[in-house]
Amino acid sequence: MLELKNISFTVTDEKDKEKEIIKDISLKLDDHKFVAITGPNGGGKSTLAKIIVGIEKPTSGQIIWNGTDITNMSITQRANMGISFAFQQPVRFKGITVFDLIKLATGHDISRGEACEYLSEVGLCAKDYVNREVDGSLSGGELKRIEIATILARGTKLSVFDEPEAGIDLWSFQNLIKVFEKMREDIQGSILIISHQERILRIADEIIVIADGEILEHESAESFLPKLLNSTDGPGCRCWKREGC
Amino acid sequence: MDIKIDPIQKHLLEEVSGLHEIPVGAYNIRANGKGIARQCSENIEIIPKDDGTGIDIKIKAGTKNESVHIPVVLSQAGLTEVVYNDFYIGKDADVTIIAGCGIHNGGNSDSKHDGIHRFFIEENAKVRYVEKHYGSGDGNGKRIMNPKTVVEIGKNGYMEMDTAQIKGVDSTKRLTTAKLEEGATLTVMERLMTHGQQDAVSEFEVNLNGQDSGAHIVSRSVAKDQSSQTFISKVHGNAKCNGHTECDAIIIGDARISAIPEISADNPDASLIHEAAIGKIAGEQLMKLMTLGLTEEEAEEQIINGFLK
Numbered sequence: 001m002l003e004l005k006n007i008s009f010t011v012t013d014e015k016d017k018e019k020e021i022i023k024d025i026s027l028k029l030d031d032h033k034f035v036a037i038t039g040p041n042g043g044g045k046s047t048l049a050k051i052i053v054g055i056e057k058p059t060s061g062q063i064i065w066n067g068t069d070i071t072n073m074s075i076t077q078r079a080n081m082g083i084s085f086a087f088q089q090p091v092r093f094k095g096i097t098v099f100d101l102i103k104l105a106t107g108h109d110i111s112r113g114e115a116c117e118y119l120s121e122v123g124l125c126a127k128d129y130v131n132r133e134v135d136g137s138l139s140g141g142e143l144k145r146i147e148i149a150t151i152l153a154r155g156t157k158l159s160v161f162d163e164p165e166a167g168i169d170l171w172s173f174q175n176l177i178k179v180f181e182k183m184r185e186d187i188q189g190s191i192l193i194i195s196h197q198e199r200i201l202r203i204a205d206e207i208i209v210i211a212d213g214e215i216l217e218h219e220s221a222e223s224f225l226p227k228l229l230n231s232t233d234g235p236g237c238r239c240w241k242r243e244g245c
Numbered sequence: 246m247d248i249k250i251d252p253i254q255k256h257l258l259e260e261v262s263g264l265h266e267i268p269v270g271a272y273n274i275r276a277n278g279k280g281i282a283r284q285c286s287e288n289i290e291i292i293p294k295d296d297g298t299g300i301d302i303k304i305k306a307g308t309k310n311e312s313v314h315i316p317v318v319l320s321q322a323g324l325t326e327v328v329y330n331d332f333y334i335g336k337d338a339d340v341t342i343i344a345g346c347g348i349h350n351g352g353n354s355d356s357k358h359d360g361i362h363r364f365f366i367e368e369n370a371k372v373r374y375v376e377k378h379y380g381s382g383d384g385n386g387k388r389i390m391n392p393k394t395v396v397e398i399g400k401n402g403y404m405e406m407d408t409a410q411i412k413g414v415d416s417t418k419r420l421t422t423a424k425l426e427e428g429a430t431l432t433v434m435e436r437l438m439t440h441g442q443q444d445a446v447s448e449f450e451v452n453l454n455g456q457d458s459g460a461h462i463v464s465r466s467v468a469k470d471q472s473s474q475t476f477i478s479k480v481h482g483n484a485k486c487n488g489h490t491e492c493d494a495i496i497i498g499d500a501r502i503s504a505i506p507e508i509s510a511d512n513p514d515a516s517l518i519h520e521a522a523i524g525k526i527a528g529e530q531l532m533k534l535m536t537l538g539l540t541e542e543e544a545e546e547q548i549i550n551g552f553l554k
Contacts, residue, residue, distance in 0.1 A: 053536060055532055055536075074535070075532060075535040075536055076535045076538060076539060076540050076541070079535065079536050079537060079538040080538045084536065085536045087529075087533060090533075091527070091529045091530050091532075091533040093530055093548065093551055094465075094493065094551065094552050095465075095550075095551030095552045095553070095554045096547065096548070096551035097551075100547075100551065101537075104534065104537050104539065104547065105537045107537075107538055150537065154537065154538075
């Protein structure tokens with residue numbers, strides 16, 4: 001179980017003015033849950049994800065993962081304790097192939113066949129991609145799918161995705177939903193997805209709405225979705241209509 | 246390997262040419278200033294120069310899919326040599342030439358190998374040239390290599406150069422010059438890594454003289470610690486031609502890198518491009534690999550290995 005206790009994150013801007021990006025957020029993410037975080041851009045969603053995986057350190061508060069305080073642990077330590085992160089904008093590497101990246105993600109030697117299975121799951125024709133470099137020769141959508149394949153290859157107990165749908169075309173999007181559903185069955189871990197997409201919110205167990213650094217709503221998808229869809233001025237509706245995916 | 250060489254030389258030979266046994270085809274192995282093994286093939290003749298300063302390699306017209314290995318190893322501290330190797334590649338030939346130099350210096354005087362390679366590539370001939378430089382030994386004497394490569398490619402000829410200097414060479418000054426005739430192509434992939442106090446200079450000067458000739462020069466380098474590197478790439482387009490030069494470099498520690506590209510067109514139909522980028526490893530690259538469970542050091546190693554692959 002992941003627990004965030006009173007997490008705050010403050011940055012200092014160019015004019016030496018302090019800005020609070022995350023304001024005293026506390027939440028619990030139970031095992032085997034699929035939780036979607038939504039809300040307007042600039043509301044603090046990505047920052048919260050980065051705090052969970054260790055890319056950013058909170059100004060105050062505690063992060064507890066399966067009973068261990070990981071607040072001061074490095075990205076590597078958290079990764080090795082079973083936390084994965086899919087970047088919103090996948091990173092490019094000159095010379096590192098798709099196979100290399102998937103092999104590194106699994107943490108052990110794998111065959112090309114195994115790597116291809118992960119690629120097939122994200123809808124990439126494996127033989128065309130496995131030997132390609134993860135560089136500028138791949139499109140944004142291709143990189144995004146490879147990024148998701150690295151998370152599948154890790155198969156950890158917590159997977160955090162930052163807007164996995166961004167840059168993915170319509171066909172891939174259908175596939176993406178299936179990927180998450182399958183992942184949920186296969187890995188039996190928790191999935192935390194930042195998303196603006198109604199179809200992703202629909203397959204979630206719980207939905208959290210974050211705006212202006214605070215949690216506005218946190219409830220089951222079942223009870224929350226109808227409210228969100230019927231309301232024209234609800235916070236969640238506001239966010240996804242405005243960003244029009 | 247049946248050739249009589251000491252274990253250090255054997256190690257150097259493996260490092261620079263990947264040879265664990267006597268190679269197939271033609272070869273010439275030079276150790277501590279002398280040729281110690283040589284074999285010609287039906288199509289490839291290796292003739293030592295009269296004064297012992299090198300060899301002439303003559304490849305018959307039409308020779309296909311053959312290779313020549315010409316590694317050089319130095320294990321005697323303080324040895325300085327200049328070697329002249331001339332390659333004559335006949336019309337329509339298609340061959341691979343594997344060169345390389347390894348210096349082990351366990352003493353206090355400098356060891357130096359200056360290899361001057363000249364390639365005369367005839368019409369339609371195709372050459373793949375692979376060269377690896379390596380140094381080892383913990384003596385105070387420096388390991389110095391100053392290779393000079395002179396290339397002349399005839400009509401529709403092709404040369405691909407794949408060079409690497411990854412470890413242990415204290416000082417290197419590399420100069421490659423090339424003249425290309427009509428329809429000729431030169432492709433270069435240079436990989437370089439310096440560390441400690443090492444210094445490396447690599448200079449290219451390519452003249453695209455023939456109509457539709459082309460050159461594609463790519464340098465990927467990593468400079469660590471206090472080492473320094475200079476990459477100079479001059480491409481002159483003297484006809485309707487295509488030239489591209491690219492330097493991509495990573496700095497780690499207090500190293501210094503200069504990239505000095507120069508492209509000049511003496512013909513209105515010359516199309517020339519240069520690209521150069523120098524910088525640290527991107528923080529997000531390290532972060533991505535760390536989220537896969539690698540430490541920062543492991544992530545850095547993976548990024549460098551991939552970059553120089």
